[in-house]
Amino acid sequence: MTKPLHTRTLAGFFAAHVPLAAHRAAAPLRRFARRWRARREEARALAQIELLDAMALRDLGLTRSEVASVSAEARCVADPTRRRIACL
Numbered sequence: 001m002t003k004p005l006h007t008r009t010l011a012g013f014f015a016a017h018v019p020l021a022a023h024r025a026a027a028p029l030r031r032f033a034r035r036w037r038a039r040r041e042e043a044r045a046l047a048q049i050e051l052l053d054a055m056a057l058r059d060l061g062l063t064r065s066e067v068a069s070v071s072a073e074a075r076c077v078a079d080p081t082r083r084r085i086a087c088l
Helices: 005-050 054-059 064-074
Strands: none
Touching: 005 064, 054 064
């Protein structure tokens, strides 16, 4: 005995569209996780740079007050004010 046509069609519809809908519904969560990981990585990098002493920073051509600014310029969050910094 076969199933009625509308049941087969409905089952086919769900089989085809539910995974796609779940994937689309999870997209904001994936974006949030990606941004969160990027922010954590940036925070770790800034923490490492802040551990450098004044002489090491001077060798890099920076002062301690410029570290956050250079980071923002490199991430294209702020307008570049230095010639050496390019958006990554």
